[in-house]
Amino acid sequence: MSVFVRGLNPWVLIFVGLAFFHLWRQSPQDIIIFGGSALLILTQVFGKTSWGFAQQPQIKPLPIALVVLGASAALYVSERHGVVNFLVLVVFIPIGFVLLFYRDSAVHPVPKRQVLRSRWVWTLWAGLFALVELVAYIGSKLSGDLERYPTISVLLDPVLDEPIGRAVFIALWLVSGVYLFGVRRPK
Numbered sequence: 001m002s003v004f005v006r007g008l009n010p011w012v013l014i015f016v017g018l019a020f021f022h023l024w025r026q027s028p029q030d031i032i033i034f035g036g037s038a039l040l041i042l043t044q045v046f047g048k049t050s051w052g053f054a055q056q057p058q059i060k061p062l063p064i065a066l067v068v069l070g071a072s073a074a075l076y077v078s079e080r081h082g083v084v085n086f087l088v089l090v091v092f093i094p095i096g097f098v099l100l101f102y103r104d105s106a107v108h109p110v111p112k113r114q115v116l117r118s119r120w121v122w123t124l125w126a127g128l129f130a131l132v133e134l135v136a137y138i139g140s141k142l143s144g145d146l147e148r149y150p151t152i153s154v155l156l157d158p159v160l161d162e163p164i165g166r167a168v169f170i171a172l173w174l175v176s177g178v179y180l181f182g183v184r185r186p187k
Helices: 003-007 011-025 028-045 061-077 083-100 113-143 152-160 163-181
Strands: none
Touching: 011 028, 011 113, 028 083, 061 083, 061 163, 083 163, 113 152, 152 163
């Protein structure tokens, strides 16, 4: 197995796949989000990131908790698809950029077998999940029936229509993002 394949984090493939999916879907906002993230991650994977932060920022739990609580509170009191909702979500683009935009070391140690296996299991799970979502999306478009072939967004609509649902969803979404970015993970 080549060093590139062993050192590749398979999440890169998920971001690239999502960027192409949204290109096919003709969703400019999602193309920018997923395509931009994919490009940024790929520059790191291929060692082309020569500028950016010297290392990934490490953030203490209190600021993270305050941001999560603030976003949850804002989405709780705002109407869905309203201006406040939009502004809260737009604020997270530069935050995500800051957390991702650092110079990755040019040489990575080859991960242990358990880490490699875990990466590929999670990638297969995410890929299967994305495939199910793609089938539901195509099925709903072809049949014109969102209830027969519901996508994740259709299933989440009743939850997100309620203020408490939006607040809890954004809190869980942000906490999972903090975990995936590795901001609090010991190095």
